[in-house]
Amino acid sequence: MPIEVDGKVLETDEEGYLANINDWVPGVADVMAKEDGLELTDEHWDIINFLREYYEEYQIAPAVRVLTKAVGKKLGKDKGNSKYLYGLFPYGPGKQACRYAGLPKPTGCV
Amino acid sequence: MAKAEFEIPELKEYPEIPPIQPGAMAGTKPFTAKPEMQEALGFPGELVEDWHDRAIEAMGDLLGKYRSLQVFLDACVKCGSCTDKCHYYIGTTDPKNMPVARQDLLRKVYRRHFTFAGKYFPKLVGAEDLTEEVLEDWYSYFHQCSQCRRCSVFCPYGIDTAEISMAAREIMDRIGLGQKYCNEIIGKVFKVGNNLGLPGPALADTLEGLEEDVLDETGVEVKYPLDKKGAEILLVTPSADFFAEPHVDGLIGYGKVFHEAGADWTLSSKASEAANFGMFIGSYENMRKISLRIREAALELGVKRIVFGECGHAWRVAYSFLNTLAGPWDFLDPNYPVPQHICEYTYNILKEDEGKPDEEKTLKLDKSQNDDMVVTFHDSCNVARATRMGDKPGGQFTIPREVIKAACNNYVEMDPDTIHEKTFCCGGGGGLLTDDLMEVRVKGAMPRMQALNNAIEEHGVTNMAAICAICKAQFTKILPYYGMGMDMIVSVHQLISNALILTGQTTDEDEDDSAGDEDE
Numbered sequence: 001m002p003i004e005v006d007g008k009v010l011e012t013d014e015e016g017y018l019a020n021i022n023d024w025v026p027g028v029a030d031v032m033a034k035e036d037g038l039e040l041t042d043e044h045w046d047i048i049n050f051l052r053e054y055y056e057e058y059q060i061a062p063a064v065r066v067l068t069k070a071v072g073k074k075l076g077k078d079k080g081n082s083k084y085l086y087g088l089f090p091y092g093p094g095k096q097a098c099r100y101a102g103l104p105k106p107t108g109c110v
Numbered sequence: 111m112a113k114a115e116f117e118i119p120e121l122k123e124y125p126e127i128p129p130i131q132p133g134a135m136a137g138t139k140p141f142t143a144k145p146e147m148q149e150a151l152g153f154p155g156e157l158v159e160d161w162h163d164r165a166i167e168a169m170g171d172l173l174g175k176y177r178s179l180q181v182f183l184d185a186c187v188k189c190g191s192c193t194d195k196c197h198y199y200i201g202t203t204d205p206k207n208m209p210v211a212r213q214d215l216l217r218k219v220y221r222r223h224f225t226f227a228g229k230y231f232p233k234l235v236g237a238e239d240l241t242e243e244v245l246e247d248w249y250s251y252f253h254q255c256s257q258c259r260r261c262s263v264f265c266p267y268g269i270d271t272a273e274i275s276m277a278a279r280e281i282m283d284r285i286g287l288g289q290k291y292c293n294e295i296i297g298k299v300f301k302v303g304n305n306l307g308l309p310g311p312a313l314a315d316t317l318e319g320l321e322e323d324v325l326d327e328t329g330v331e332v333k334y335p336l337d338k339k340g341a342e343i344l345l346v347t348p349s350a351d352f353f354a355e356p357h358v359d360g361l362i363g364y365g366k367v368f369h370e371a372g373a374d375w376t377l378s379s380k381a382s383e384a385a386n387f388g389m390f391i392g393s394y395e396n397m398r399k400i401s402l403r404i405r406e407a408a409l410e411l412g413v414k415r416i417v418f419g420e421c422g423h424a425w426r427v428a429y430s431f432l433n434t435l436a437g438p439w440d441f442l443d444p445n446y447p448v449p450q451h452i453c454e455y456t457y458n459i460l461k462e463d464e465g466k467p468d469e470e471k472t473l474k475l476d477k478s479q480n481d482d483m484v485v486t487f488h489d490s491c492n493v494a495r496a497t498r499m500g501d502k503p504g505g506q507f508t509i510p511r512e513v514i515k516a517a518c519n520n521y522v523e524m525d526p527d528t529i530h531e532k533t534f535c536c537g538g539g540g541g542l543l544t545d546d547l548m549e550v551r552v553k554g555a556m557p558r559m560q561a562l563n564n565a566i567e568e569h570g571v572t573n574m575a576a577i578c579a580i581c582k583a584q585f586t587k588i589l590p591y592y593g594m595g596m597d598m599i600v601s602v603h604q605l606i607s608n609a610l611i612l613t614g615q616t617t618d619e620d621e622d623d624s625a626g627d628e629d630e
Contacts, residue, residue, distance in 0.1 A: 058312035063353040108305030109350040109579035
């Protein structure tokens with residue numbers, strides 16, 4: 001189902017991930033979050049921005065451990081765990097946050 | 111989380127066979143593969159115009175190749191033994207999820223085209239044409255089978271529904287009707303090297319991160335080498351071990367065991383995946399192509415042994431088919447099994463350590479490190495029913511348990527009807543571990559969840575260990591639907607990792623002592 005962001009219609013796949021990663025603008029995350037009934041805070045954006053930076057360098061979303069470690073370093077050890085991330089992204093940081101960040105869905109036995 | 115748009119089955123004290131609800135899961139099916147995903151695997155991009163004839167032709171081809179398929183389609187006497195043995199039937203109550211009914215979806219078309227009676231008197235023998243409706247049923251119900259083979263344990267003829275379901279998926283792939291989850295993933299293995307699509311540099315970065323973490327935690331430099339030429343052992347493990355939890359905790363454990371054993375080992379960026387989804391879609395060609403990466407990596411790196419990490423169906427492909435698919439392995443050290451399971455590797459060290467004084471043991475395990483847990487073990491279907499481990503019958507059951515018990519003081523079993531060869535699938539095996547099949551996964555997990563829940567109530571179980579990446583990912587997702595914590599599921603080598611005191615490791619006690627020294 002396509003989504004409308006800043007007046008532009010963007011293609012998504014069956015599961016709501018952007019069809020073309022280059023279509024991403026920050027508004028994508030806002031629109032997707034709104035559909036899920038979530039209000040994006042600075043804490044959410046910290047994660048989304050990290051995911052995008054990591055993806056740019058490695059062409060893959062970071063492993064859960066890499067993500068929690070990076071969050072722990074940046075925001076303090078109490079936040080460097082998957083519980084904190086699930087608190088922000090209840091459908092799972094790997095999948096929900098990746099979708100908001102415009103990244104493809106991680107596949108495999110994960 | 112775990113907001114469900116369907117009814118979650120109730121867990122009971124005793125297993126109950128539910129009354130049937132015809133059509134309960136009709137139309138439940140996974141997303142279909144896109145043309146480019148199909149074509150990358152050598153299949154037509156979309157449903158071909160002459161799909162009916164091509165499907166019958168494909169069935170004939172498979173019947174000629176696999177004698178077992180024809181025997182399984184011929185041998186059923188409708189005794190009913192299998193009807194209440196499938197976790198998907200028990201969880202969904204849809205009678206087409208009874209193994210015999212699932213088989214019959216293919217069998218009726220087989221009879222129509224390949225048996226005398228079915229050709230001339232179809233109604234008398236339950237033979238039917240392959241119509242669009244039948245094809246829809248195939249796509250739906252052959253993707254509600256995790257190929258776990260539990261039904262075959264109870265079938266007096268040993269009919270293996272898994273093989274029928276694999277054949278059905280292969281026929282559908284050949285007419286352009288493939289499943290997105292499996293086929294997209296196989297494409298990634300060919301393109302990037304693993305199911306995740308994790309490129310070499312990301313893998314290297316992840317492994318460096320693990321080395322840092324273990325150093326931080328233990329003060330010991332444990333290495334997780336990648337593409338190390340001339341190493342003795344090649345470890346082939348599911349890519350989920352690099353990515354997900356609790357998988358990665360198992361990988362940390364393998365590395366610690368290798369470190370203490372003084373083994374010269376390596377991972378490979380080319381064979382950075384143990385899984386082989388070619389088996390799930392019944393495609394010999396794709397299964398072979400995936401397996402050959404392991405051979406290439408072993409030759410390029412010049413290793414002498416191959417060890418497989420914790421992955422259920424990978425162990426089936428490795429143990430049962432690897433020699434045919436990618437052998438001969440005459441360049442490896444003949445003193446070791448090809449391949450060997452990581453549990454067997456660890457177990458052999460434990461056996462050698464038996465009776466030695468603590469200071470002389472290779473693996474110094476402090477079981478009390480796991481005293482906060484009461485652990486049970488979930489036998490993964492492919493390991494339990496399609497392989498062995500070690501050199502004794504039943505090793506696939508005893509070896510993982512011995513490894514766990516060496517690391518834990520508190521170990522209990524679940525209901526005997528749900529372990530060993532009677533184990534229930536996690537609900538996500540065989541290519542069903544995808545969000546578009548969440549209802550099938552949640553309902554199919556019910557029998558395992560019920561046995562676990564009873565073990566929690568009777569024995570205070572806190573954690574369930576497994577040796578399969580799919581099981582671990584499935585339980586992480588499914589446990590919360592049944593009101594249990596997602597972190598209940600642990601890797602077997604995670605327990606070893608917790609208990610293993612590395613040579614030169616700084617323990618909490620040391621730190622307390624040094625703090626004490628400062629006080630004095």
